[in-house]
Amino acid sequence: MRCLLILLLSLFIHTCPLHAAQPASSSRIAAVVNKSVITKADLTNRLRFAAISSSLEPTSENLERMQDQMLRVMIDEALQLELGKMYGLEIKKEHIDATIKDIEQSNGMPEGGIAKILNDNSIPLKTFEDQIKAQLVWMVYIQEKYPLKSLEDQVGRKQTAEGLPSLQVADWEIDQELKLLQEKEGKTQYHLAEIVLPCDTAAQEQNAKETLNNLVKELQKGANFAALAQQFSQSPTSSQGGDMGWLTEDQLEPEVREALSTITPGQLSDPLRISQGYALVAYIERKLPNKEGELLLTIDQVLLPFPQNVTEERAYEIMQVAEGISRSAKNCHALDKLTKQKFPTAAIRLIRGEPMNSFPEELQKVVTPLEINQPSPPLLTQDGALLLMVCERKTHKAMEFTREDARANLVARKHNLLARRELRDLKRHAFIEIRM
Known part of the structure; x- marks a missing residue:
């Protein structure tokens, strides 16, 4: 099995109440999220864009298979955009345009390439802009709510001046992370990518597993792993097309380690039950320990x-x-x-x-x-x-890691965990009505 844009931060999927379908007057609505509405047209446009960007044929059968998972992603994004409005977090048009330009460059596309693809397929540009805006809003919200405090601010303080919690990184954490980074050079490393679908209920587990099995079939037909990860994965790595970077065995979950022992570079794992939910792992390549001067x-x-x-x-x-x-x-x-x-x-x-x-x-x-x-x-x-x-x-020259490198790793990891918790709480208190 063969596998195999850049954005910034995305996560999540959580339990949401399902309600009975409404009368025909609301037949054009896919879901209601508090005061926001996701129309069936919105959902169809997003599904078609996901299919085209992933090299899938946008057939009715393919779109229907991806429908439930995509709707859950769009519900999360609706909550993020609503929260941004509530806190007055403005994402300017030039920031969205700059992000689109970065995505085009990272994929070897000319400037305006994404807009052309959307236009050629009669998909509104707003479909993609809203996806980017939700991710940027959520990133800004998490970083502003949990700012990193300096060492002197951390001593005896757990709140910012505004009464909000601060993000704290202790010296012992930095010492430990720096040690791990330095030891990494002497270990075998694995370059992996992932598509993760979190699940909290038995019904969600079944849906996640079926979705990943369907994605495996599409990947076997030539679909693009990175594009599918961007559209469907609910791990922080989705913003990098699912790329997990280089990891050592002790950084992997046991299920992933076991899967790697049965596949080779260029292959996919079967859907795996991991701590977050279900995952599909692409084994890109392996790097053996290097020696100085090699x-x-x-x-x-x-x-x-x-x-x-x-x-x-x-x-x-x-x-x-x-x-x-x-x-x-x-x-x-x-x-x-x-x-x-x-x-x-x-x-x-x-x-x-x-x-x-x-x-x-x-x-x-x-x-x-x-x-x-x-x-x-x-x-x-x-x-x-x-x-x-x-x-x-x-x-080969051994990489030199600094305490700032270790600190940056820890901050990113903590922000990701906080973002997952924040969205779970946000979703728990939201009114969500699915009308599909």
């Missing part, structure tokens, strides 16, 4: 696969295609682009920062004489025609 390689690996029972003639044809790609590609980006054009079913994998001695001896012999951005000639393997290109060579 040679690290970043290699682009392209395989043009042979079909089953391949004939000698067909194998020769595929090798010739690989030869043409090798002659034309001038760098790693061009190699990937040309391969996708010439051989759409090719498997492309970027191996980042791996020690030279971690590669098989045969592969070391191939890549050692290659210059940076020089492709290898096609290599005949049992599985197909293999091309290799060295994108980068560097000598």
Whole structure:
């Protein structure tokens, strides 16, 4: 199974009261959230945008499968926007525009690319702007309600001048976090991404598991993991397309550790029951412990696969295609682009920062004489025609972490926990009526 915009902060999903459907006069309403209304048109537009941005066909069947989960996300966002109004938290249009521009840049899109996609598919730009606004409002709310206090302010004080609780980070916490960061270099690390659907009831558990199973099917068909995580995941990592970064085994939940032992880089886990709810984990790559001064390689690996029972003639044809790609590609980006054009079913994998001695001896012999951005000639393997290109060579230098790095990690972690608790309380006291 193959897997695999930037924003800022999102989380949550919690219990909400379900009420009987209303008369036909309210048939265009999907949900009522306090004084806000989510229309069926709003929901449909959001579903269509989620499908298109995730490379899913926006068929009625696909949209219906995602409907319940998306409505829960939109209910959370309605509560966040309402809270922002209550506290006078204004998100200016230029901030939203700047965030959209950042998203476009991080995805290699031209400026205005998202607006064009929305316009081409008759989806209002407001559909995406409201999603961004809710996340920005929530981030500002949490940071302003729980400001980080300086050490001198922390001594003997637990409230801000306005009577609001402050965020406190003790010296011993920073010491412990800094120690963990420094020890990380000497351990195997795993680059993972996640889609998390929290659940508080048996009904929500069943819905979360079914949703993730459906997403697995779509990912197998070529859907984009990062885009799905952005639209559906309710973990703080959703703002980075589900990217969890590099983690050591002792930073993972037991269920995730166990799943990693059964899959390899480039694969997905089955839906996992974790502490927050249900999760789908993408295993992106693994990094072995590095030594100071060790040679690290970043290699682009392209395989043009042979079909089953391949004939000698067909194998020769595929090798010739690989030869043409090798002659034309001038760098790693061009190699990937040309391969996708010439051989759409090719498997492309970027191996980042791996020690030279971690590669098989045969592969070391191939890549050692290659210059940076020089492709290898096609290599005949049992599985197909293999091309290799060295994108980068560097000598490993151990990262130096500071107390400020440790402090920033702790602040982000505490804000995320507080945000989850705040939204849970907000939702518990809200009037939520689902009319689907």
